[in-house]
Amino acid sequence: MNVTRTSPRALAAFAAMACACATVAGCSSSSGPAKPGSASSGPVTIQYWGWVPDMDKAIAIWNQQNPNIHVDYSQIVSNQATTKIQAAVQAGNAPCLAQVSDDSMLSYVADGLLQDVTGRAAQYQQNYLGWAWNQMQADGHTYGMPQDTGPTVFYYRADLFKKYGIAVPTTWAEYAADAQEIKQKDPSAVLGTLSPDDPGMFQALAWQNGATWWSTQGNTWVSDITGSQTQQVASYWQGLINSGDIKIVDRWAPTFYQDMQKSTVLSYIGAAWNASLIAQNVASESGDWRVAQMPVYNTSAPATANSGGSAVAVLKGCSNVAAALKFANWLDTSQASMNILASPSGGGLYPASTTALDYPVVNQNVAFYGGQNIYGEFKQSANEVSHNWNWGPVQTQVYTALGNELSSVALNKSTLTASLSSVQQTAVSALRSKGISVTTK
Amino acid sequence: MSALTRRTTGPERAPRRTAVKRQRGVVALFVGPFLALFLLVFAAPIVYSAIQSLYAERASGPLGLGGITSRFVGFANFSTVLHSGDYWHGMARVFLFGIVQVPFMLCAALALALALDSIAARGVAAFRTVFFLPYAIPGVVAALLWSYLYLPQISPYTKLLGVIGLHPDLLGPGLVLWSIANITTWTYTGYNMLIILSSLKTIPQELFEAARIDGASEWQIAWRIKVPAVRRALVLAGVLSIIGTLQLFTEPTVLQGISFGVSSTYTPTMYAFTAAFSNSDSGVASAGSIVVALLAGVLSVVYYRFTMRKADA
Structure with a gap:
């Protein structure tokens, strides 16, 4: 061992430095025209940071068609975005627009990184899915425009379902029965998985059941992570864990797809953006996979959830909000942009715009899924996402705590139901330590 | 005699003083860059970190959505x-x-x-x-x-x-x-x-x-x-x-x-x-x-x- 091991502090300093360099370089081109008041006269430059693949191609089309609003795009890495944006806003040289994941929006607002654009954004609201627009808001104020969503669906091996004589489960009761049956017929195989390193997925299961972990009462946050809807989900999955009918496995471990390749994991519940990941990682099973709606608790009022999804948010200090929003709306709704961003071989995102859901690019038959138009399933799920869900301002802490708890559950040191109160405690004390008033339901 | 010695030692002393001065200048020239870098990249981060450890970020505004301010919180x-x-x-x-x-x-x-x-x-x-x-x-x-x-x-x-x-x-x-x-x-x-x-x-x-x-x-x-x-x-x-x-x-x-x-x-x-x-x-x-x-x-x-x-x- 030695003393040269990179410490977190050194990393932070390096990140800040790298960031400063990037923004300085980016700024020089926009410092001239981007002054308040000069927006109407002459061309303006809008800086935009994001991480969607092929984004530069979409921006090139915009820049060609809109000589008066030039967009200057920089690609960033999604899991470094927050640190980078924080540093840039504090230094006063942040871009006008940045990609922000839905679940971080409230944290960004609380940290003072976003700009309230309620008035100017209102005219675009009708272009988007209602629940997706809700993700852009905090306490009734709007801070950006939705770009993509991750409606959750059920991916499954049609060939193996046939082999084991199992029907696609439409309810969670059927899912549990299928899981048990598969285990009986082949002890080496399981119907599905639960992943400690994907706390967002467990959260989505609660979201589907109509839970919301956060609401507000006057000036106070109300945390309801231990609410009855979430409890129901927790005890359901704890039952499946106890019986051994599902498998606990890390979603982002390099071995995740090996179980699929060995045909020992028969299905996966996840967001739309998993479609291309599965296709790429188990290419040998082309034609065997299909997509269906995820199981529900109540067939008379089917609901789904969202996992992942992001916004084009307006950062503090943006002086050309009108032009920035005009561009953002084009980017998130126009066919020219979506042909690139939503292409399975390009950006691969699933649009949050209602009109975009009908574009041919997101209504094609996919060979890997046996020629099925999987987008029809995504669209149905996107339209049935539960509207109850609200984000809180300490989402990263919630994910970290939930991830640690799920690991304990995987080791049989804790149960899902017991975990919830621990996660809630962490979330509540995180809010209190920031001096924010919070109570539990 | 004393006047003579004073006269002879006088001009001798003066250059020595400027030599010492010049020497100090040279020392500063050589030590300066080290000292500046030492303070900038070694001492400053430690001091900054120590100061930072005495501050906490507090939310402001309704529901804590009004941005953050740094406040001294002691230990x-x-x-x-x-x-x-x-x-x-x-x-x-x-x-x-x-x-x-x-x-x-x-x-x-x-x-x-x-x-x-x-x-x-x-x-x-x-x-x-x-x-x-x-x-x-x-x-x-x-x-x-x-x-x-x-x-x-x-x-x-x-x-x-x-x-x-x-x-x-x-x-x-x-x-x-x-x-x-x-x-x-x-x-x-x-x-x-x-x-x-x-x-x-x-x-x-x-x-x-x-x-x-x-x-x-x-x-x-x-x-x-x-x-x-x-x-x-x-x-x-x-x-x-x-x-x-x-x-x-x-x-x-x-x-x-x-x-x-x-x-x-x-x-x-x-x-x-x-x-x-x-x-x-x-x-x-x-x-x-x-x-x-x-x-x-x-x-x-x-x-x-x-x-x-x-x-x-």
Whole structure:
């Protein structure tokens, strides 16, 4: 061992430095025209940071068609975005627009990184899915425009379902029965998985059941992570864990797809953006996979959830909000942009715009899924996402705590139901330590 | 006479004074860049971190959505760290790690150094390079490399162990600490061996000749002459290892991705990292880091005093 091991502090300093360099370089081109008041006269430059693949191609089309609003795009890495944006806003040289994941929006607002654009954004609201627009808001104020969503669906091996004589489960009761049956017929195989390193997925299961972990009462946050809807989900999955009918496995471990390749994991519940990941990682099973709606608790009022999804948010200090929003709306709704961003071989995102859901690019038959138009399933799920869900301002802490708890559950040191109160405690004390008033339901 | 001497010494003194002045200027010119860099890149970050540890970010406005302000909170961040179960669990973990791994690694390094230094050794240069090679591999790469060797689905080791009926869960909560210890031992044994080896090379050859004439065996020479002579090098390697252990970060962070047994606060530095980058609480992160630094300093001094007193006695 030695003393040269990179410490977190050194990393932070390096990140800040790298960031400063990037923004300085980016700024020089926009410092001239981007002054308040000069927006109407002459061309303006809008800086935009994001991480969607092929984004530069979409921006090139915009820049060609809109000589008066030039967009200057920089690609960033999604899991470094927050640190980078924080540093840039504090230094006063942040871009006008940045990609922000839905679940971080409230944290960004609380940290003072976003700009309230309620008035100017209102005219675009009708272009988007209602629940997706809700993700852009905090306490009734709007801070950006939705770009993509991750409606959750059920991916499954049609060939193996046939082999084991199992029907696609439409309810969670059927899912549990299928899981048990598969285990009986082949002890080496399981119907599905639960992943400690994907706390967002467990959260989505609660979201589907109509839970919301956060609401507000006057000036106070109300945390309801231990609410009855979430409890129901927790005890359901704890039952499946106890019986051994599902498998606990890390979603982002390099071995995740090996179980699929060995045909020992028969299905996966996840967001739309998993479609291309599965296709790429188990290419040998082309034609065997299909997509269906995820199981529900109540067939008379089917609901789904969202996992992942992001916004084009307006950062503090943006002086050309009108032009920035005009561009953002084009980017998130126009066919020219979506042909690139939503292409399975390009950006691969699933649009949050209602009109975009009908574009041919997101209504094609996919060979890997046996020629099925999987987008029809995504669209149905996107339209049935539960509207109850609200984000809180300490989402990263919630994910970290939930991830640690799920690991304990995987080791049989804790149960899902017991975990919830621990996660809630962490979330509540995180809010209190920031001096924010919070109570539990 | 006195006037004469005054006249002669007068002009003599003046140039000396300007020479001293000029000399001072030259000294400043040479020391200045060092001092500026020292203050800028060494002292300033420490001072900044210490100041930061006394501040906390507080939300403002309705529902805390009005942005954040920094407020002086005294030692509240230190209190948070010192009262955190996660932090002390992490600390206990690295202590257990250090007590087992550091002596093991130093013994291995000493054995390798003695072997390479023995007169019978052949191909010394080649072996020295091979042993040192793991240190040249970046820590993250080494950890990734080993993580593939630990994953039960793809590891050749688990297959080999399976043949003889052993099925250890190298990434399970019981063993993962030792899987991490294995990575650090693999990486740093060669480095420590080099420290010891360079110390062995400074022992005068006459001592060995004298010992041989007196009938000492090679074993006796190793134990009675070589080991005592490299004690200072061992102490240095020990101090570096203690500091490194307290800073344990890269390996557990990489293994966190594949092991349920590694949490986000597995070691004290990971605790600080999580505080800084997932909780955006730079105050607690600074306080946590400062406690690690202080403990590393205290432990190093205690260890140094203890071992050197024994050496002198």
